[in-house]
Amino acid sequence: MDHISPVLWQFLDKWLTNFALFPPEASKIAPQMDALYFFMVLVSLVGLTIVVLLVVSFSILYRRSRHPQAVQIEGSTLLEATWTIIPLGLFLVMFVWGALIYFRVFTPPANAMNIYVVGKQWMWKAEHPGGQHEINALHVPLGVPVQLTLISQDVFHSFSIPAFRVKREAIPGRYTTVWFEATKTGTYHLFCTQYCGTNHSLMVGEVTVLTPEEYKAWLASSTSGNSLAQDGERLFASLSCAACHNARPDARGPSLAGVYGSRLTLSNGQTVTADDAYLREAILNPSQHITQGYAPIMPTYQGQVSEEGVIELVEYIKHLDSNYRVDQTLNTTGFLPENENGKPPAATPPPATPKEAKP
Amino acid sequence: MSAATIVNLPDPLTARIPKDNFLTRENGLLSWLLTSDHKRIATLYLISITFFFFIGGALAGLIRLELLTPQTSLMAADTYNKVFTMHGVIMIFFFLVPSVPATLGNFFLPMMIGAKDLALPKINLLSWYLYIVAGFMAIYTMIVGGVDTGWTFTTPLSTHYVNTHVISTGLAIFIAGFSSIFTGLNFIVTIHKMRAPGMTWFRLPLFVWANYAASILMVLGTPVLAIALVLVVLERTVGIGVFDPAKGGDPLLFQHLFWFYSHPAVYIMILPGMGVISEVISTFSRKRVFGYTAVAFSSVAIAVFGFFVWAHHMFIMGISNYAVLVFSLLTMLVAVPSAIKIFNWTFTLYKGSITFETPLLYAFGFMGLFTIGGLTGVFLGVSGTDIHLTETYFIVAHFHFVMVGGMLMAFLAGIHFWWPKWTGRMYPEKISQVAAVVTFVGFILTFFPQFILGTLGMPRRYASYPPEFQILNVFSTAGASILGIGYLLPVLYLIWSLRYGAIAGNNPWQATGLEWQTQSPPLTENFTEMPVMDHEAYDYEWLEKQQQANPQKKEVASAG
Numbered sequence: 001m002d003h004i005s006p007v008l009w010q011f012l013d014k015w016l017t018n019f020a021l022f023p024p025e026a027s028k029i030a031p032q033m034d035a036l037y038f039f040m041v042l043v044s045l046v047g048l049t050i051v052v053l054l055v056v057s058f059s060i061l062y063r064r065s066r067h068p069q070a071v072q073i074e075g076s077t078l079l080e081a082t083w084t085i086i087p088l089g090l091f092l093v094m095f096v097w098g099a100l101i102y103f104r105v106f107t108p109p110a111n112a113m114n115i116y117v118v119g120k121q122w123m124w125k126a127e128h129p130g131g132q133h134e135i136n137a138l139h140v141p142l143g144v145p146v147q148l149t150l151i152s153q154d155v156f157h158s159f160s161i162p163a164f165r166v167k168r169e170a171i172p173g174r175y176t177t178v179w180f181e182a183t184k185t186g187t188y189h190l191f192c193t194q195y196c197g198t199n200h201s202l203m204v205g206e207v208t209v210l211t212p213e214e215y216k217a218w219l220a221s222s223t224s225g226n227s228l229a230q231d232g233e234r235l236f237a238s239l240s241c242a243a244c245h246n247a248r249p250d251a252r253g254p255s256l257a258g259v260y261g262s263r264l265t266l267s268n269g270q271t272v273t274a275d276d277a278y279l280r281e282a283i284l285n286p287s288q289h290i291t292q293g294y295a296p297i298m299p300t301y302q303g304q305v306s307e308e309g310v311i312e313l314v315e316y317i318k319h320l321d322s323n324y325r326v327d328q329t330l331n332t333t334g335f336l337p338e339n340e341n342g343k344p345p346a347a348t349p350p351p352a353t354p355k356e357a358k359p
Numbered sequence: 360m361s362a363a364t365i366v367n368l369p370d371p372l373t374a375r376i377p378k379d380n381f382l383t384r385e386n387g388l389l390s391w392l393l394t395s396d397h398k399r400i401a402t403l404y405l406i407s408i409t410f411f412f413f414i415g416g417a418l419a420g421l422i423r424l425e426l427l428t429p430q431t432s433l434m435a436a437d438t439y440n441k442v443f444t445m446h447g448v449i450m451i452f453f454f455l456v457p458s459v460p461a462t463l464g465n466f467f468l469p470m471m472i473g474a475k476d477l478a479l480p481k482i483n484l485l486s487w488y489l490y491i492v493a494g495f496m497a498i499y500t501m502i503v504g505g506v507d508t509g510w511t512f513t514t515p516l517s518t519h520y521v522n523t524h525v526i527s528t529g530l531a532i533f534i535a536g537f538s539s540i541f542t543g544l545n546f547i548v549t550i551h552k553m554r555a556p557g558m559t560w561f562r563l564p565l566f567v568w569a570n571y572a573a574s575i576l577m578v579l580g581t582p583v584l585a586i587a588l589v590l591v592v593l594e595r596t597v598g599i600g601v602f603d604p605a606k607g608g609d610p611l612l613f614q615h616l617f618w619f620y621s622h623p624a625v626y627i628m629i630l631p632g633m634g635v636i637s638e639v640i641s642t643f644s645r646k647r648v649f650g651y652t653a654v655a656f657s658s659v660a661i662a663v664f665g666f667f668v669w670a671h672h673m674f675i676m677g678i679s680n681y682a683v684l685v686f687s688l689l690t691m692l693v694a695v696p697s698a699i700k701i702f703n704w705t706f707t708l709y710k711g712s713i714t715f716e717t718p719l720l721y722a723f724g725f726m727g728l729f730t731i732g733g734l735t736g737v738f739l740g741v742s743g744t745d746i747h748l749t750e751t752y753f754i755v756a757h758f759h760f761v762m763v764g765g766m767l768m769a770f771l772a773g774i775h776f777w778w779p780k781w782t783g784r785m786y787p788e789k790i791s792q793v794a795a796v797v798t799f800v801g802f803i804l805t806f807f808p809q810f811i812l813g814t815l816g817m818p819r820r821y822a823s824y825p826p827e828f829q830i831l832n833v834f835s836t837a838g839a840s841i842l843g844i845g846y847l848l849p850v851l852y853l854i855w856s857l858r859y860g861a862i863a864g865n866n867p868w869q870a871t872g873l874e875w876q877t878q879s880p881p882l883t884e885n886f887t888e889m890p891v892m893d894h895e896a897y898d899y900e901w902l903e904k905q906q907q908a909n910p911q912k913k914e915v916a917s918a919g
Contacts, residue, residue: 020815020827021811023815033743033746036741036743036744037738037744037814040734040737040741040744043734044731044734044735047730047734048727051701051702051705051726052727054705054706054708055705055708055723058705058709058711058713059713062644062708062709062710063712063713063715064365064645064714067713068712070646071710071711072647073646073647073706073709074647074650075650075652075653075703083699084695084698084699087694088692091691091695091737094737095688095691095741098741098743099683099684099742101742101743101746103680105746107680154519154520155513155520156513156515156610156676162747162815163816165746166746166747167746167747167750168675168677169676172515173604173609173610176676176677189816191816191818192818193749193750193751193818193819194513195440195516195819195820197440197507198436198440198507199436200440201436302605
C-alpha cells in the first residue's frame with residue numbers, strides 16, 4: 001500500500017497508533033502485511049454489507065403484511081455459481097498474497113545477522129554471537145536484517161513482536177527461525193503467545209531498536225567478555241570433543257573444520273547439509289548421524305549440555321575454518337582455568353559477527 | 360390475528376395439552392433414567408447441557424472480571440489458568456459438541472424422517488450416561504483442584520510440566536468423546552435405515568443433512584482425539600515418550616493428532632446449528648430453502664474439506680513452508696461452502712412472506728455474527744496474516760463469533776422454534792424478542808473489541824496485560840454482563856412458559872416438517888400411523904392443500 005499516497009498512509013498509521021487501535025509498524029514486513037490486512041478488512045466489510053443490506057431489504061420488501069403470499073423459487077444456478085465463484089476468487093487472491101508474505105517472513109536473507117533465542121518457563125534468553133546475553137529483552141540494530149534462531153528448553157513458547165508483525169514458536173527439540181528488519185527506533189512489546197504454564201503472562205519483555213551507532217555502543221558495553229564461539233571452544237575442550245574430532249590421520253571422529261554448511265554423506269547413505277539443526281542433532285543424538293566411514297561410537301550428550309551449551313558448540317563449529325583451532329584447543333586443554341583471561345587475542349575468532357557492522 | 364404473523368394457535372378456552380404424550384406416558388424417576396425414548400433422552404440432555412452451559416458461563420464471567428484490570432487482581436495467575444482451561448473444556452466438550460445434535464437432533468431427527476425412535480435407542484441412553492459420567496469427572500476435577508493446560512493440552516506442557524489433574528480431565532473428555540461417537544453412529548444408521556416411505560434423500564429436511572454431515576465427523580474424528588488423549592495419559596504416567604523430544608518423540612505430533620480432531624470438531628459444533636437455521640428461515644419466510652441441493656451438499660463439502668485443514672493451526676510451529684501452502688489453500692476452499700450457505704439463506708427470504716418471531720431474530724443474529732466469524736477465519740487461514748494474528752485475542756474473537764455468535768444463536772433459535780412441539784406450550788413472544796436483541800448487542804460489545812485487541816497484539820490466555828489494552832477489555836467485560844442477562848432471560852421465561860405458556864397446538868408455525876404434523880408434545884411413538892412422505896421438503900403449497908382437505912386437522916389452525 002506504499003503506492004497510495006504515502007502522506008495519507010502515514011497520517012492514517014499515526015492516527016490509528018495514537019488511538020491505540022492499531023499497532024505501530026516498525027519492520028519492513030509490517031506495511032506489506034498491513035496492506036493485505038486492510039484489503040481483507042475491506043473485502044469483509046463489503047461482503048458483510050451486502051449480506052446485511054440484502055437481509056434488511058428483503059425483510060422490509062417481503063414482510064408478511066406487505067407480501068402475504070410467498071412465491072416459491074427453486075433456486076438459481078446462475079446466482080449460486082456467482083456466489084461460489086466470486087468468494088472463491090477473492091479467497092484465492094488472499095491466499096496467494098498471504099503465501100508471498102509468509103514465505104518472505106520465514107525465508108531469511110543470506111546476509112542476516114543471527115541471534116539465538118532460548119525460551120524457558122518463564123523467560124526469553126537472547127544470546128548474541130558476540131557473547132551478549134539478555135533476559136526478556138532484545139536489542140537489535142535499525143535497518144539490518146536480523147535472523148532469530150529459536151529453541152525451547154522445556155515447553156512450547158512463541159516469540160511475538162506485534163510491532164514487527166512476526167511471531168514464531170520456540171519448540172523443544174528443534175530450531176525454528178524467523179527474521180525481520182526493523183525500520184523505526186524505539187521500544188516495542190515482546191510477548192510469549194503460546195500458553196506455557198503459570199507465569200505465561202509474565203513471559204514478556206521489550207525489543208529495543210537502536211541506530212547502528214547506538215547498537216555498536218550497546219554491544220561494546222554489554223559484552224560478557226567471551227563470544228559464543230569462545231564459550232563453545234571451552235565447552236569443546238571440557239567435554240573432550242577433540243579426543244576424537246582432531247583431524248589426525250587416525251582420528252576416530254570426522255574433522256569438524258569447514259564442516260558447517262557442507263554436504264555430508266551419512267553411513268545410512270543419506271546426504272544432509274550440516275546446518276545448525278543438523279549439528280545440534282548430531283551432538284544430542286549422534287547414533288542417528290554417523291558420517292560415512294566412521295564407527296558409531298560417539299556417546300549422546302543429551303542431558304549433559306544445556307540448549308545454550310549446544311548453541312555455543314554450534315557457534316564454535318561454525319567458526320572452525322581450519323584444524324588449527326582444534327589443535328589449539330588440544331594444546332590449551334590443560335590450561336583451562338587460566339584460559340579465562342590469558343588467551344592470546346590472535347587465537348580469538350573475529351568478534352563472530354562480521355555482518356553486524358552496517359553495510 | 361393480524362396478517363403479520365403466521366402463528367396459529369388453538370382456541371385458548373378449549374385447547375388442552377393431549378393427555379397422552381411422551382412426558383405423561385410414564386411417571387417416576389426411573390421411567391426417566393431407564394427410558395429409551397429419544398424425546399426423553401433429549402430432555403435429559405437439554406437439562407444437563409444447560410447445567411454445564413451455566414458452569415462454563417460462570418467461568419467466563421470470572422475471566423472477564425479478572426481482565427477488567429491489567430494486573431492479576433481477582434485471582435492468582437494459576438487460578439486464572441485453571442479457570443480459562445475449565446471454561447474451554449466445559450463449553451466445548453460438554454456444551455457445544457452435544458448441544459444441537461444431542462438435544463434438538465435427538466428429539467427431532469427421528470420425527471423429521473418419520474421414524475418412531477432412533478435406530479439404537481439403548482445406545483442413545485448409553486450416550487447420555489457416558490456424557491453424565493464424563494461431566495461428573497470434569498466437575499470432580501474442578502473440585503479437587505482443576506487443570507491448567509488450556510483445553511488444547513499442548514505437549515510437553517501437559518505431559519511433563521504441570522502438576523494439575525490432566526489425567527482425570529483427559530479421561531473425562533475421552534468418555535465424552537464416546538458419547539458423541541455413539542450419537543453420531545446412531546444418527547447415521549437412523550438416517551440410512553429408518554426413513555419413512557417416500558422420504559428420499561433429497562426430501563430430507565436440511566437439518567437432517569446437516570446432522571448427517573456432523574455425525575460423519577463425530578464418528579471419524581473423535582477416535583483420533585481419544586488416541587491423542589490416551590497417549591498424553593500414558594506419557595504422563597509411564598513416560599512412553601511419543602511426544603518427548605528427549606526420548607526421540609515429537610511434540611508436534613501431538614499438535615497434528617489433536618487438531619486432526621479439533622478442527623473438524625468446529626464443524627461438528629457448527630453444522631447442526633446451520634441445519635437449524637435452514638429450518639427456521641424457511642418456516643418464517645414461507646418458502647422452500649433457496650437452492651436446497653446446494654445447501655445440502657455444502658454441508659457434506661464442509662465435512663469432507665474439514666478433515667484436510669487441521670494444520671492451519673500450526674502455521675508458525677515450524678512445519679514445512681510447503682505444507683503451510685497446501686493447508687492454507689485447502690482452508691480457502693472450506694470457506695466457500697459457508698459463503699454459499701449464507702447467500703442461499705439470504706435468498707430464501709427473497710419473495711418470501713416474512714414474519715419476525717424470535718427464532719428468526721436469532722437466525723438473523725446467527726447470519727450476521729457467523730458471517731463476521733467466517734470472514735475473520737479467512738484472516739487466519741491466509742498464512743501471511745496468520746503470523747501476526749494467531750495466538751492473540753483476534754483468534755479468541757474469531758472462534759467466539761463462530762461458536763457463540765453462530766452456534767449458540769442457532770441453538771437458541773432452535774430451542775424457541777421447537778419449544779412448542781417439545782412442551783406443547785408457547786414461549787412468551789415479546790420478552791423473548793427482547794432477549795434475542797439483548798444477546799446480539801451484548802455479544803457484539805463483548806467480542807468485537809477483542810478483534811482490535813488481537814490486532815494490537817494482545818496474546819490470549821494472559822492473566823495480566825499491558826495497561827494500554829485496558830479500555831478495550833473494559834468494553835468487553837461490560838458487554839459480557841449484558842450477554843449474561845441475554846442468556847438468563849430465556850431460562851426464566853421458558854421455565855415460566857411450562858406452566859403459563861399458551862397451548863401451542865400441533866403446528867403453531869404452520870411448518871411443513873413431519874414433526875409438526877403430529878400432536879404437541881408428541882406421543883411416545885411419535886406418530887399414530889406410519890407417515891408417508893408424498894411431497895418435497897418445505898412444500899408450503901402441500902401444507903395449505905392438506906389443511907383445506909382435512910378440516911379436522913385444521914382444527915388447530917381455525918382458531919387463529
